[in-house]
Amino acid sequence: MRRYVAQLHSGIARAVPVRRTPYRRRAAAAASVLSAVPAQQAGTAHAFSAFDADLERGLPPGMAVLLVLPVLRDGKRGFRLRGVCCCGVLQDFPESAHPDIELANLVARSGIPPTKVIATMRRWSQNMTKLTTWLHERRCEHGDALQLMVWDETGYGIPWELFWLEAPPGSSWREGWLGGLVTMTRWLTINAAWSVVRDYATSHTCAGPVASFVADDMRHDDALLSRFASETIPGIRGLSKTLATGQPLGMVYVACHGKFESDEDDCRLGDVPLVMLEGGGRFGRLASAATFVFLNACHSGRLLAGDGTFADQAQRGFSEVFLRSGAAGVLATSGEVGDEEAHQMAGELLKLLCERPQMPVAAALRELRSVVAHLMPADLFDAEANEEQRRLLPLLYRFMYVYYGSPRTTVALAPCEGWA
Ligand SMILES: [Zn+2]
Incomplete structure (x- = not known):
């Protein structure tokens, strides 16, 4: 039952074979409370109070967490970001709409050409101005030691590794795809009564x-x-x-x-x-x-x-x-x-x-x-x-x-x- 991307899009004729078609109690509580917040309230301060508790324990040097929470406004899905860094910097970002940029859809038989995927990701990233400046500041603060963890609870399939991180004009910072510039990982809420889940x-x-x-x-x-x-x-x-x-x-x-x-x-x-x-x-x-x-x-x-x-x-x-x-x-x-x-x-x-x-x-x-x-x-x-x-x-x-x-x-x- 081998699967193929027979045509990545109409412009590619040759078949491209594809494979393959404790944490600590406080953190656990934070995650479970976060996941229990109804969508309508996810944008309120209440949704983040549990995460504040997580901050008390502090993050190790160089580590920053980007929390991505789903929100529902007037029947429309979106998400809200909160960024936290080891040095105590905490930032809330304005709400964003649910983007249709899941790579599973874009890079598929029914998807769009790679050039368009690249242009789409760069354009979407440009819109995220506050996130861009926050990430840039984290790089300035921690340089190569920066470790970013994206805790995405949305299920939207946002390809954060392919976020295009711009650098200020004239600066010496290299711009590029986030996953190639910064050491990054992901995390998600795991509900377990007696957890053997490891600390992130x-x-x-x-x-x-x-x-x-x-x-x-x-x-x-x-x-x-x-x-x-x-x-x-x-x-x-x-x-x-x-x-x-x-x-x-x-x-x-x-x-x-x-x-x-x-x-x-x-x-x-x-x-x-x-x-x-x-x-x-x-x-x-x-x-x-x-x-x-x-x-x-x-x-x-x-x-x-x-x-x-x-x-x-x-x-x-x-x-x-x-x-x-x-x-x-x-x-x-x-x-x-x-x-x-x-x-x-x-x-x-x-x-x-x-x-x-x-x-x-x-x-x-x-x-x-x-x-x-x-x-x-x-x-x-x-x-x-x-x-x-x-x-x-x-x-x-x-x-x-x-x-x-x-x-x-x-x-x-x-x-x-x-x-x-
Ligand atoms: Zn920091």
């Missing part, structure tokens, strides 16, 4: 062997894991059982096809529906170790949010399932990613994490995004030029990877015998 601000080390499932038509990924002590998960349906009990794991790697639709029955990792993983019990091998989970499958990082009353419902998705079980980080995708790009991404990331074990996953991702961030249309109006459109795809694919977890988490996988 702490440094965790994902140490130990690897458990992997690689779909038959993605066997070239096996070679990427050969240097690590690893075990094979017998079929995607064996995922829950394999992860339930046993030796703690440093990494779970899943390479398969994925689907994600607004109807939850159509949200699948391989052929496993989301609800079966959600209801399959806790993954004990993630709770006993800090585990890095890499879901190299299409749409694996997207989130379902309840319709209409979305502000009082938790977001659901495959990344949430693993974070709930205690994963220290989940890397997943927000749309259909090209097969070759997915393979390359995994290869380059694992190589970087092995070569520089002190480098947090989030910093490695920034570096890998920055490698393709220079890809820009030679001519925005040359939308009919297939080669030009295809040349830009690696940029969009790579920025589709979203990472949930602490920006400080590192990975130290056990080598297999012979590599030690």
Whole structure:
């Protein structure tokens, strides 16, 4: 059941293969209160009072949090931002309308040409003037040490990694795509009574062997894991059982096809529906170790949010399932990613994490995004030029990877015998 983006848009004829179609009590309380605020009230100060409590504990040096909350005004959806920095700077932003910029829709068969995606994201970012100045100030304050966590509760699929961050005219600051300039991660509310959910601000080390499932038509990924002590998960349906009990794991790697639709029955990792993983019990091998989970499958990082009353419902998705079980980080995708790009991404990331074990996953991702961030249309109006459109795809694919977890988490996988 291999899926293809047969035509990215009418201008691209050649088929592009795609894969894949405690935290502490106070923080937990903050998150649950936030998620319990009805949409109509989400823009009021009340919605943020719980988050103020979270601020009391302070953020570690260099860390800033951007909270994105859904609001409903006169029947129209929108969102509201609150930015908080370690140095105590707190800013509320004006409400914005719900943008239709989900990459899963834009970079798809029925989507728009890459040149137009790029122009759209730059134009949308220009409108966000207050956010731009706040982010710029954070860079000025913390420089390269800045770690931004986007806590997006909207379910709108806003591609924050592809926010175009302008710099003041004449300044020495480089402008570009946020995910290539700044170390950034994501977070979401996880409701759990007895939580093994890890703190989003702490440094965790994902140490130990690897458990992997690689779909038959993605066997070239096996070679990427050969240097690590690893075990094979017998079929995607064996995922829950394999992860339930046993030796703690440093990494779970899943390479398969994925689907994600607004109807939850159509949200699948391989052929496993989301609800079966959600209801399959806790993954004990993630709770006993800090585990890095890499879901190299299409749409694996997207989130379902309840319709209409979305502000009082938790977001659901495959990344949430693993974070709930205690994963220290989940890397997943927000749309259909090209097969070759997915393979390359995994290869380059694992190589970087092995070569520089002190480098947090989030910093490695920034570096890998920055490698393709220079890809820009030679001519925005040359939308009919297939080669030009295809040349830009690696940029969009790579920025589709979203990472949930602490920006400080590192990975130290056990080598297999012979590599030690
Ligand atoms: Zn700060």
